[in-house]
Amino acid sequence: MLKCQRCGEEAVYKRIYSGEALCRRHFLKSIDDRVRLAIKRYKMFSPDDRIGLALSGGKDSLTLLYILSKIERAFPEAKLIAITVDEGIKGYRRAALRIASEACEKLKIPHHIYGFKKLFGLTLDELVRIAFEIGLKPRPCIYCGILRRKALNIASEELKLSKIATAHNLDDVVQTYMLNLAHGDIYRFITSGPVTESKFTGVPTRVKPMVLIPEREVSLYAALMGFKFQPTQCPYTGSSLRSDVRVLINRLESKHPSIMFTLLKSFEEIANNLKQSVESPKVRKCSVCGSPATGDLCKACELLAKFKV
């Protein structure tokens, strides 16, 4: 029997990159501690923050909800609010919404739902259908990314949020850095890290408190805690460059167990150095909605204009 190195009980997990074997209790504690460490190391929160947690209903965001709600209890001035963006994807989002609501009820966290249909007049499914009709190649992940960001900005304004926390784990962050390198998008590369301050005033800083936790350990945490989560993948998840990057990094990781932490550290250092020299785009005001924009229109209005709504 493999024994926990901290207490001698039966181990449930052996952490290959550190050699540490841990029992259930100490594994869970190590993950909670890793979130606290990230919050401290990257100075993610202030004691009086109003934190909006982007809650999809998947295992990662439910894990973050659970851990942050525990941490928040020690900070009576801080407020944690869950936000679920409903893109309007048939057969996918409804189950996740129910799971998200139930989890918030259990933890007594206020929960707000922002739907594409209500905010923008169209669901993601409808955008994809219209794209076909007007002869565009549908790019659901691009549309979703732009409108989700806009929805979260609207939520931040309405709910007076000072931070947005997302459940990106170590794998996600390393993939995003690499993906933006592969796209040649240096501005996005430098804003791929655990803390992203917006170039726009009034738009809250985005933080990723699970940046130090590998994907596999988030899954184990969710399983050990018995979280009910949306098990199916978004039907629009396709064979994008991101999946190739994921395969590549996973292959590296399986041969060189701590390489993801090393990549994270290197990317962060490069990004921090580049920040001094890369000029951020000039901020203007969207002529349709008044939101901060880099061109005449903000990205969301630009997209919606193409679909003539």
Ligand SMILES: [Zn+2]
């Ligand atoms: Zn133990």
Ligand SMILES: [Zn+2]
């Ligand atoms: Zn706009």
